[in-house]
Amino acid sequence: MSSKENELREKWNAINYYSGGALKLSVNHPLEWYVRYASPEHKSVVIVSQKAIKKIESSKCIDASCNQRKDGKYAISFTLMDRKQEDVFIIMAGDIIEYSNVDTDDIALLKVLRRYNAWLKLLDHKCDAVLGSNTQKGLIGELLFLKEKIETGMLPSEALIGWDGPEGADQDFVYAECWYEIKSTGASSTEIFISSVEQLDRDDEGELVVYRIDKCAPDQPKSFTLYGLVHAIIDLISRLGENPDELVLKLGSAGYIDMKEYDKQHFSMSSKQIYSVNNTFPKIRRKEIPNEIINMEYRIDIPSIKSWEK
Structure with missing residues (x-):
């Protein structure tokens, strides 16, 4: 398991299901990354960005959204809807963070979307992150x-x-x-x-x-x-x-x-x-x-x- 995946698990485990709130990941990245619970049953990865993603698809496994915050920034969230896919979801989150770690936030956001789209069908149709x-x-x-x-x-x-x-x-x-x-x-x-x-x-x-x-x-x-x-x-x-x-x-x-x-x-x-x-x-x-x-x-x-x- 990678260090990013370990940190994701540790941060989620440190959050009280019912008290809400989010914890920031300690990653050196042009975008801000957080973990939170959308509900006691649903883990979320949230990106805080200066710019919005105009079109982002959800699936039966992941509810994706982009909403403007009160401070004018945008919260782009990926919420796991199928708990059976938790291990793959965590691998996906760590992979997207690594793949999108480039110099500028504009390019990073574009890479987040491309990588997320590549993961969508895997999460919808596979039970494991690695093909047999x-x-x-x-x-x-x-x-x-x-x-x-x-x-x-x-x-x-x-x-x-x-x-x-x-x-x-x-x-x-x-x-x-x-x-x-x-x-x-x-x-x-x-x-x-x-x-x-x-x-x-x-x-x-x-x-x-x-x-x-x-x-x-x-x-x-x-x-x-x-x-x-x-x-x-x-x-x-x-x-x-x-x-x-x-x-x-x-x-x-x-x-x-x-x-x-x-x-x-x-x-x-x-x-x-x-x-x-x-x-x-x-x-x-x-x-x-x-x-x-x-x-x-x-x-x-x-x-x-x-x-x-x-």
């Missing part, structure tokens, strides 16, 4: 594909616009010329899991891209971490003169927040196969199943689709 290894492998596959697209000449902004997977779209990547479904599986696996009929159910031809990814020891040649891969793509986007913020927001939607925890587990990518998903490819079509069946999962045997491999 299988989920990490799935995200690694999508990031490897995104990186390849940029390295082969596609503008980062265009590549990111087409990355729909984090937003819950049926296919992971959709571009004008083709759509792509990305799958990550182990080196010895003989099957691919299709989590919904819609993933491969399109009339136009697309591609199924399969990455063989496994956990490995840190000293294995060409091993990498999810954290390292993310930062390699951030550096790539920056070198090409574009802003990586859209990548950060997409990652937040996918449940990933940039933390050193993701620099511990190493992975290796042993191979990649691409299959043409055309009208002859073995897939289940929505029009072929009864309306009463609202969802269907199935597995494809990898050796049996060799003839569709590109």
